[in-house]
Amino acid sequence: MAHAHQQHQHPLPHTHTHEGSAHTHDSGATPDGLPEILDLDAALFAPHLTALTGRIACLAGDDVRHVVDLGAGTGTGAFALLEQFPTARVTAVDNSPAMLERIVATARERGLGDRVRTLEADAGAGLPGIADADLVWASASLHHLDDPATALAGIRSALRPGGLLAVAEVDGMPTFLPEDGEAGALEARCRAALAGLHAERLPHRGADWGALLTAAGFSVEQERAERWELRAPLPEGAGRYAFLVFERVRGSLGGRVGAEDLAALDRLVGGGPEDVRHRDDLVVRSTRETWTARRPA
Ligand SMILES: C[S@@+](CC[C@H](N)C(=O)[O-])C[C@H]1O[C@@H](n2cnc3c(N)ncnc32)[C@H](O)[C@@H]1O
Known part of the structure; x- marks a missing residue:
């Protein structure tokens, strides 16, 4: 399956890439489907995660002993980074005990229990007891925190001088349906309605993290x-991933899109001929942004 990923996942050559200074998820509603979405997302976008953590390893150098995964979720970033840094240990930070329990279970299953510890904390209010991190990884998590400036000051204090912070965000709900025609228009309306929801509930989503990092005293390197x-042919799990995303979107958008759109969303997850799990015309599209910044030595 890994081979199939490499053949069929293509980062498009355009979009902005600023050399000298470089650039991932969620959709809103019930927490129940989130762990599976996070794991499927990491599996589908494995080439992205591998390339990104590889670039971070180049920037971080050999001497990485302590990695912090901030807002770790199911730990996909933590486990990818343990591969990149074979002698490092990871502290997985999350305010969800259920997520942290999953990470502990996965670490045990993979024989990595001695390299992973967990910290249940509000990552926006500092990282208690951590002052020696060589690398902090924050994927799709910073936008959840109440105040970016306070959160970034806490991360800065947790890093050793010269340590790295890698921030990854996605630009919104991935899309799956043919862009031309009604299906594409439906997804565009859903993305717009989700943007409105996030503007109310997650105001820092889509923030200019480069500027915020600089203001917090970091030097943005990429x-x-x-x-x-x-x-x-899509990797295994793509239809299930689309199903879970649409299910969450459907759960979030009651009252925010019209009744026809809600009915169309119901058909996409309803088990019938339009169900995304049975279609052969899906294309998974997602824009992933990353910033890598250093605490000055
Ligand atoms: C969208 S998930 C991303 C998970 C993971 N980093 C990934 O990329 O797959 C966001 C995670 O941040 C956690 N989170 C949200 N607010 C938090 C806070 N204030 N402190 C710590 N973790 C938080 C959530 O519990 C969830 O696990």
């Missing part, structure tokens, strides 16, 4: 945005 398109 900033990068990549638009990914995964085309048929």
